Amino acid sequence: MTVGELGIRGTAIPGLLVIDLQVHGDARGWFKENWQREKMTTLGLPDFGPVQNNVSFNPQVGVTRGIHAEPWDKLVSVATGRAFGAWVDLRAGASFGTVVTVELAPDTAVFVPRGVANSYQTLEPATAYSYLVNDHWSPQARASYTYVNLADPQLAIGWPIPLADAEISDADRHHPLLADVVAMPPRRTLVLGANGQLGRALTTALPEAEAWGRDRFDVTDPGAYDTVRWADYDTVINAAAYTEVDAAETPQGRRDAWAANVTAVGRLASVATEHRLTLVHVSSDYVFDGTAPWHDEDEPVSPLGVYGQTKAAGEALVTTVPRHYLVRTSWVIGDGPNFVATMAGLAARGVTPTVVDDQYGRLTFTDELAAGIVHLLAGRPAYGTYHLTGAGPVQSWADIAADVYELCGRPRADVTPVSTATYAAGKQTAPRPQHSALSLDKIAATGFTPRPVAESLRAYLAELTRAD
Template sequence: MHIENTDIEGLMVLHLDVHADNRGWFRESWQRETMTALGLPDFRPVQSNVAFNAKAGTTRGLHAEPWDKLVTVGTGRVQGGWCDLREGSPTHGRTVSVEIARDVAVFVPRGVANGYQSLEDATTYLYLVNDHWSPDAAYVNVSLGLIDWPLEPTEVSEKDRTHPLLLDAPSVPPRRILVTGAEGQVGRALRKVLPEAEFVDRDEFDITDPPERPWRQYSAIINAAAYTAVDAAEEDRAPAWAVNAQGPAKLARIAAENNLTLVQLSTDYVFDGTAGRPYTEDDPVGPLSVYGASKAAGEAAAATAPRHYIVRTSWVVGDGKNFVDTMRDLAERDIQPQVVHDQKGRPTFSGDLARGIVHLLRTRPEYGIYHLTGGGDEVGFDELAMAVYTGLHRDPDMVHPVSSEQYFAGKAHAPRPSRSTLSTDKIEATGFVPQNWRVGLALYVL
């Protein structure tokens, strides 16, 4: 068996192994492990269809349905014909025609209009699809006259005769990306790099009870929704666990059932801070707080989705409430704050984090956990505060370093990891190099 590409991006011709003897022949029309290893997308079919064509010359198409399909024949031969109607495709409008016999199958990606002509009487046309037909789905058709058919088309339905010319046929939009937590720092940053995505906040989309969606018309879910009140979570445990653990579990189930990629945002707080070196993705978690434990549980839940990226980050700075903005406000009012010196890590600017998430979705490295923080040196919160004051032309000595014990004396608070720097070597190996946090800070405070 081997696979060849065609002039339409993603349209693939499979040359199948056929085993014949005096009884007839046998072939594997769909063999997931073998075919995906050869480059066929793991499209997870859910339905098998058969179309019988009594006479040679019977011609059907061209139909672009909102699903992928794998087509072949059971008996006889057909001439397949395709036209790319995908919005934004580099091969939009291009056509391809291939003869399909018992040793040939063709993978047709969603949005590529599909048609065929029977070359023999009593032909059976077989196809697998990865979504069920629905009267509410969007179907796009284009004229079968785009294909130079070997035979004079006969037995053509009236509907197929009236399909529009390519010039008048609408394009098929790509599958969508759903982003939860749209009003958070990461959600707002993702809006800038994924303007075509669908963004939902907690009023529109409760991840603990996800509303119905035509999920197979999506390609990915980015879960940027979270319960982030670290101290309040110590007492407010049920809501923290519902959002940070149960919600990702339900999204992972949706992703698994519908062949979606799930991106789950997580945190350095899943570690206890005792490693004495930057944490890698393979280090065991050991959260100190309810918040950290709930996020670690959310990671475990997200990992049940076959296609998942768990993105751990730290000290996020972006459009919303964050440490740098707090220090900026204090500096501009010439206030001399006390800031802890014994919690160390690296800040991450939300724009850089958003770009890294998009990088994972577009380059599709191995699924799993990735650390994505700002690059550069490890600092304490006091040093970060001093850098903010310096950037605003204030005296950094206005920041007074104190221990966590001193800062939280008499206050109810959750325990924090003392050192939670995350190694970014793994994501850098995929081609994404995080921005040095000092560069990000300089740009942010301008």
């Protein structure tokens, strides 16, 4: 005999789901699939990645436990007996304080998202209450629990057995009322490489995020990863990278580039996968050889130099993370030393530079790049690779330098165009892609329209002038 069909129902608490289980029985007893990843995720249960299975045995009727909100997701059910379950949303937000109750029998399970408080009362002797959780219990984790009182009149939970007659621990009897509960905050966003040009822009664009520079977290230090409680985070944005393109061609530079752009990225990818984090990783036009005039997200990588090779290798590691946004960009300009700031300084001093005129691409200003990343995280379009640069015409470096000079009140003719071969003669330089223009169609389809480079350039130079 088989009872019921597998199904999943929503509740008044966002993310709290009731699962109707199939129970197969005969004269010997019954059998059920308590957790079946493929079937349940197809029906809408989050693929929450359980790592620990706990069972609480209760010999008598009326044992009442809770109400505890824990910093992980869990799937609860009964292995034997019956229980009355009550859940209270203790997450910050509009649903804070919402109550849902469900009777749990072998044919019922409940998925409880992080921050929703869980409790139950046994209705039969020898009830075994089972729960799968997606983080390991630890004393440190327990310190972040949030509690509310079982008898809070504001919750008005209809306990089948009056609490005066129930078996309750002293701790559970003395938890605070809802009015005194501090809501459990959501998992946070972490920005790594926060002291760099992009990191500073991300810190401005995401004021609620934690922002760590190399002094707080060195991505190349293997021991640093064990010091972080990753379960407290939802998203990690990796803005840390080795970007010295020419120095990467030297023996020490090659080692440093691989350490930061590949080995460290591999560790982040592993952490993100294990803890179900969204990993945002920023890559470069240097993963292409530049023979094509435009590059879209599906073009195979073909790096020329060591820097590009390390970025391409890092990309391959990032794509193993189930939840990832790989953001390729080009010619980044932000708060710190960069091409535009250098040209503006030369213009102010009356210098007439020679600038390469046979490499083509588009500038990307860090505030625009940060805005695009925020857009991806807010809208959560399909995970994968997105190109993000400034919009507008493709230019050479010499074109951009002439624009800077003109905006600084100097003649465009002060900039002398020169070929890459001529400019690099006698210098130790890395090979560079001739064409670095990235297609913006995919990110535009998500609703983000990058700002034209010319507009961003005027605003950037105006800010430089004010800073001076």
